[in-house]
Amino acid sequence: MKKVFILPLLLLSYNKGYCQQWSANTTPTYPELIAHLQQLDKQHREIQLYNMGSSDYGLPIYLCVINGDKDSLKTFIKARNNTTILINNAIHAGEPDGVNASLLWLEQWISAGKPTKNRDGQDLPVIAFIPAYNVGGMMNRSSKSRANQNGPEAYGFRGSAKNLDLNRDFIKMDAVNSFTFARIFHALDPDIFIDNHVSNGADYPYTLTYISSMKERLAPSMQMLTYESCIPILREHCQIENFELFPYVELKGATPESGIVAFNDLPRYAMGYASLFHSLSFTVETHMLKAFPQRVQATLSFMNSMIAYAIGHSQEIETARTAAKDWAKNQTIFAYNYQLDEKQVDQIRFKGYEAIYPEHPITGLKQLGYDQKQPYEKYIPYYNHYQAKDSTSVPKYYIVGGQEQALIERLESNQIELTRITASSIKTIEVSSFIVKDYKAPSKPYEGHFKLQNLQVDKQLITLELKPGDILIACNQDKANFIHAVLQPLAEDSYLTWNFFDSYLQQKEYFSPYVFKEQIAEILAAQPKLKEAYDTRKRLDVKFANDEWEQLYFIYKNSPYFEPSFMRLPVYEVY
Ligand SMILES: [Zn+2]
Structure with a gap:
């Protein structure tokens, strides 16, 4: 009997210590993070830590899965067949809010007795998170590389071991990390994908903003799911969690007052990549001037809200994804080259700080600043529509x-x-x-x-x-x-x-003019259309008529001697 009581008590006190640690102004190093998760994996059957492959640093990238199958080999089958959330942390290792938020979530879940159903008996999704994706960046730790960021005390670097921004690498795949990510992604086929970041840019009161996929590029069913179902419900959940959810503040001009722009999540970005495979995708951006513990809490709240949404709407999500895959399969036109539609502007109620231009005592110049003592709330332009400028039949x-x-x-x-x-x-x-x-x-x-x-x-x-x-x-x-x-x-x-x-x-091949000019009579005789084009050009283009090389190259390029592989x-x- 005693043992049964002692274990949860020990666990609770052990967790409390960690909860405090993850809520402080510090974030673990990569070895600390992985050692901690390896310990949790040993202690809890419901928490599985997988080595998913290498990074460009050489150390492995891990995946932590909660609520997988009891048989860890079947966990990925369970993930593909059920509602699954994939969370990516520290793709920019200087932005570790998601690392701490995921650890806090784990500790709280363990403290609550590791529930896999909510009060209504609905299932917890499979929750998978990459503890820290940019391993090379995690190992390149300092306190200086995020010049404008309010904590934590020390953190990793944006670039990977190869100095790549991994959040531009999902198509070209220069980093080994991207191959490991593809393995993780397709092993899970996540219904929902979250990429956790910290923003730079303007100052405003929101602690957390989100980027959702450009609606015009989505399958109709995913467009509906994202904008009619998920975002309105997330907004409600976040209000319960006590913060206001606002879209990412991508500026149209110098300050938010001239408007904000919906982000074009091209496939090179994590969320754009996930969208190509019809995952409901979000980038989370906490605000760099808010204190790290506050940012971590907001990231955790967003995560909780998304999990709550997944629990309550699992069927709706699965149905929309199946429809999206069918839509992609049967597409007859592929649209691309999306450009912002500057004429179609919405209005959005925004909480901001007044822009001011005080003279700086050192530079002697008037430069933009934001006055937190002058908050405002007003409608600003929201450029939220894109148009595909080109398309092709499939x-x-x-x-x-x-x-x-x-x-x-x-x-x-x-x-x-x-x-x-x-x-x-x-x-x-x-x-x-x-x-x-x-x-x-x-x-x-x-x-x-x-x-x-x-x-x-x-x-x-x-x-x-x-x-x-x-x-x-x-x-x-x-x-x-x-x-x-x-x-x-x-x-x-x-x-x-x-x-x-x-x-x-x-x-690859050229010709020697003194040899080739002896061949042109024969070529032109064999190709009357070429001869006609050549004669016309010589008659109309004075420069051409006086340039032997130009003339010979023109004939060469249109003759059988020219290599067909050039530019093909x-x-x-x-x-
Ligand atoms: Zn980032």
């Missing part, structure tokens, strides 16, 4: 050249269904081929890439000779949105823009 299949191993590895790690062409498969096929006509590259790198911009791409029908190892990707699959987002060359985060095909943008992408559409 092919039946894509074909990708088997030589594109880095690309294929990324498709496979995202569990895209694909078929490899074998020696006995079909030999030739009519395809639509992408030819790059023009592009610009920036002069400075962005996240390790000279990401291509201002792209112009033409399509050309050709007969393609397939080779063993080439891959065939059917578009009627659940994950079609990911496929289009990376393979459609003009999509915002396509593999073309992220430099996967740069080698095709360089010509190794990605093809089959209609």
